Amino acid sequence: MKNLGLGVSRRLTIQHITEKPLNVERELTFVRVLFLIRILDSGGVTTHMMTLGQGLLARGVQVAVASGGRVGIHTHGPEWFSSHGIQHYQVPFPDQRISLRNVRNAIASLRAIRRVVADFRPDIVHVHFRSTSPYAQYIHYSYGIPFVSTLHLEGIPSGPLYRLGSFWGSTAIAISSETKEYLIKSFGVSSDRVRVIHNGVDETYFRPPTASERRNARAMLGVGLNSPVISLIGRLEPVKGHDVLIRALRGLRTMGVKAIAVMAGEGSRRQELEKLATDAGVGDQVRFPGYIDSRTVLWASDALALPSRKEGFALVVVEAMMCGVIPIRTPAAGAADQIKDGMNGFIIPFEDHKALADVFLRLIRDENLRRNVSAAASESARRNFSQRKMVEETLKVYNEVLLVHRGS
Structure with a gap:
């Protein structure tokens, strides 16, 4: 959810993306990756594509996104990608x-996809939204361009018609252990x-x-320096569990703790949540x-709450951990x-709003616990989720697919 400007080199070899250098004969020659996603919203998938795209650009890979454009009130639209060197x-x-x-849209999309392929000439396609996978399959059959897919959310519909219309490409990327199992069990994708x-x-x-950064962040949000703050960053929709956090706040207040909750994001439930909090x-x-x-928001927070009912990986948890903010989330x-x-x-x-309140209460009352968990969160995130x-790892997947595709 930030803006970056990274330099672009022009040459990428397989040596840059593997632990051990390989023979020069196995140089990686692809230079163009096309992302497919149905819409650009304010959620984690759009942010993930920017983070991945910027990393690919820095390694000399050209990146483009094909989507239906911005949905909702946010800044992560086509111009956000274009301004950072990613064509939309x-x-x-x-x-x-x-x-x-x-x-009508399906027919128009096929025509548009043909124009995209002719103009951008991708070497590989990366699907980030399952409903766009038939178009990646069409590109593969019509132009011989391989594709991979990423499943960003566990529990997407998997009935017979959905399975029939889902294509996962040469490799399916799962963002968590649970999404891997879901791909295997619900869609029959082989584990290999x-x-x-x-x-x-x-x-x-x-x-x-x-x-000073913490002080400024709190001032921007209208929060006092000594107030305990717990944030929930995500769409204002039932799946995120904002109601659970509101009930936890009420429980904390009965125990004499007047915590501040920052519920950042847009969505259909704002007025409902405001009324729920007032009531x-x-x-x-x-x-x-x-x-x-x-x-x-994270710089102003003592903890991040994520009482979600469903997730794929919850990128905001990693962002919080990187910032030393302690995550409290559901399984x-x-x-x-x-x-x-x-x-x-x-x-x-x-x-379980009581469990959420109890954990937050422990953190704000035990400085040593808070300090130790914060340090461990930051260290583990930097080690595992950079x-x-x-x-x-994504480049390795692209490379493996292209080597097979080109008969190397």
């Missing part, structure tokens, strides 16, 4: 509803075609704040800053890969 192509991908409009690559973030941007007697403790840079997908409970964060049961590691 408008393609009116249909949603999954059956309608005459979607039939699935690679787990955790989403990564830029560790030079997401870092612990200085005292719970904590309306004065909740901030709704709208769409805002996640780092600003939705990605939790086991990210957190060792009580060591570098906390895992609480689904729908942008560099994600980019290198």
Whole structure:
């Protein structure tokens, strides 16, 4: 959720992306990757594509995105990608509803995809939204261009019709252990075609704040320096569990702790959540800053709450850990890969506002616990979830697919 400007080199060899140098005969010659996604929203998948795209650009790979454009109120639209060297192509991908409009959009999308391929000439296609996979399959059959796919969310519909219309390419990338199992069990993808690559973030941007940076972040959000702050960053939709955090605030208040909750993001439930907070007697403790840079919110926070009912990997948890902010999340997908409970964060049961309140209370009352868990969170995130590691592992997948495709 930040802006970057990275230099672009022009030459990429397989030596740059593997632990051991290989023979010069096995130089990697691809230079163009096309991302497919149905829409650009304010969620983690759009941010992930920018982080991955910037890392690829820095290694000399040209990147383009084909999407239906921006949906919602945020800055992560086509111009965001274009301003950072990632070309955007408008393609009116249909949603999954059956309608005459979607039939028309599907036909228009095929025409648009042909124009994209003719103009950008990708060497490989990377699907980031399952409903766009038929277009990647079309590109493969029509032009012989291979593709890979990433599953960003566990629990997507997997009935017979959905399975029939899902194409995963030469390799399916799962962002967590749970999404890997879901691909295998629900879509019948063979385990040898699935690679787990955790989403990564830029560790030079997401870092612990200085005292002045923390003070400025709190001032921007209207939060006092000594107030305990817990944030929830994500779409204002039922799946994220904002209601659980509001009930936790009420529980903390009955114990004499007036914590501030910053609920950053946009969505359909804002008015409902504002009323819920007011009815719970904590309306004065909740901030709704709208769409805002996640780092600003994290720098103002003591902990991150993520009482989600469903996730894929929860990129914001990694961002928080990089910043030394302690995550408290449910065991939705990605939790086991990210957190060792009580060591570098906390895992609480689904729908358990009391457990959320209890963990936060422990953290704000025990400075040593808070300091130790914060340090462990930052260290483990930098070791396991860096942008560099994600980019290198993704490049290895691209390389393997292209070597097979080209008969190397």
